[in-house]
Amino acid sequence: MRIALIGAGAIGTIAGALISKGGEDIVLVDSYKDHVDAMNNRGATITGCLDENIPVKAILPGEMDGVYDLIITLTKQTGLVQCLEEVRKNMHPGTMILTLQNGIPEDIACGFVSRDRIMGGGVEFSATFVSPGVSRLTCAAMSLGVTFGSLEGPVDDRVRAVGVILSHIGHVKITTNLLGVRxxxxxxxxxxxxxxxxxxxxxxxxxxxxxxxxxxxxxxxxxxxxxxxxxxxxxxxxxxxxxxxxxxxxxxxxxxxxxxxxxxxxxxxxxxxxxxxxxxxxxxxxxxxxxxxxxxxxxxxxxxxxxxxxxxxxxxxxxxxxxxxxxxxxxxxxxxxxxxxxx
Known part of the structure; x- marks a missing residue:
């Protein structure tokens, strides 16, 4: 599965790096060029309650090419509409969108793909951006994990496949009550x-x-x-x-x-x-x-x-x-x- 994680800030850097460490085909997309350059040159560094340096592939939004099977969004909701508008060209008819940012972003995602192609959830860990290429985990490593599910509710093969990808971050809970999680x-x-x-x-x-x-x-x-x-x-x-x-x-x-x-x-x-x-x-x-x-x-x-x-x-x-x-x-x-x- 070809994956793009858009919004490699404090949380996105950690999530993307751990997914990459798990062997998935993922690229971290962020508009902060110094951060992108640092991750490409020195890897993504996690400090605080976890000590890791993980090689990753990072790009600027304009460098996205081809189409992706899964787009994970961790951008701020203030920029989500623009983000999804810009990546329309990188979607195929089956591309899934997984919204992991704060708020109720699925409402926005519905304007770009059908409901059956939307998943959402929440990360269960906290982090602080330290400097380009460096993110600090500010809670115990045992807190690393994600609760997520499909907007429509059913747990199908696509949801289970995404669950395997997210398991590289930590524990995963699949829910049929996404709005309750939100x-x-x-x-x-x-x-x-x-x-x-x-x-x-x-x-x-x-x-x-x-x-x-x-x-x-x-x-x-x-x-x-x-x-x-x-x-x-x-x-x-x-x-x-x-x-x-x-x-x-x-x-x-x-x-x-x-x-x-x-x-x-x-x-x-x-x-x-x-x-x-x-x-x-x-x-x-x-x-x-x-x-x-x-x-x-x-x-x-x-x-x-x-x-x-x-x-x-x-x-x-x-x-x-x-x-x-x-x-x-x-x-x-x-x-x-x-x-x-x-x-």
Whole structure:
């Protein structure tokens, strides 16, 4: 199977390198020329919780040639439409698209190929881009893995073949409930990507602060209530499942139970994580806030569910991104989140 992984950033570099190490015919596609050159000259280097240097083939988007059997997208959703438009010429009638980025990107992919040719899922590990050719794994190597499935649901030979390819990354779970996986991952991103981004810190600093964790609890509860109202059954990803049973509370005592008994134990393995949205803002580029927390804000409006915490996070992160708020003093944004009422 001829494979193109488009978007070899922090996560894509690790995923693509491990798939390449597994012997698959894969090329890593990225628009950052220095990064592409470094990977071709020195291999893809993984540091942090994994120490690997893996020879890979990397190219710029304009260098894609011929057609591919599988296109894995890990680009930002902000650029996904343009990405898929550009690779139309590299698809044949049976080309599969596997969307592994944040948000609900399958909605966009449906504009380019039929639903039966779309798979999607979520990676279960975190990473930080260090420098051209180098990505740091910021969680235990045992966390490496992917949960994915087809948009239509059935587990057929094509899904199983893609599962074998992804198994080079780590553990693989095939689901028949892709939307359930997506909304679990969306909740994860809307909480533990958004809040550290709004405060300009690693995940561990949020875990260690009781006021920040109250914001976590409230934002998570908003997500769980929306998911329940939608009638979705969320899926378990890396031990996390945003159900009302796990995340709802109606008193300070119940909130403390949710924080100490659920949120902190699950996310303690990711203390070193630097959120992808924060990495983007630090680089001076647009992040995916409107596709992540913004998705819950839109759904909440549609369903008549208040989302004050999600909405405030969208506001803060947009202002950080647009340099209306200073990133250097972003921890002060906790005060405006606390003002919403976190007790």
């Amino acid at each position: 909304y679990s991952k969306l909740t994860d991103n809307s909480v533990f990507s958004a809040i550290p981004t709004a405060l300009n810190c690693e995940l561990g600093k949020v875990l260690d602060n009781d006021d920040a964790m109250k914001v976590v609890a409230h934002a998570g509860r908003e997500a769980a209530r929306i998911i329940a109202r939608m009638g979705l059954v969320s899926e378990v990803i890396f031990g996390f499942q945003p159900t009302l049973e796990n995340l709802d509370f109606n008193s300070p005592e119940e909130m403390k139970r949710v924080i100490d008994g659920y949120w902190r134990p699950i996310y303690s393995a990711y203390r070193q994580q630097v959120a992808s949205m924060l990495q983007d803002i630090r680089k001076g580029i647009k992040c995916e806030i409107n596709f992540i927390n913004g998705k819950f804000v839109d759904k909440g409006r549609e369903l008549g569910i208040a989302t004050p915490y999600m909405s405030k996070l969208v506001e803060i992160i947009t202002k950080l991104q647009d340099k209306v708020l200073p990133l250097e003093s972003a921890w002060d944004n906790l005060e405006s989140l606390r003002a919403l009422g976190t007790d």
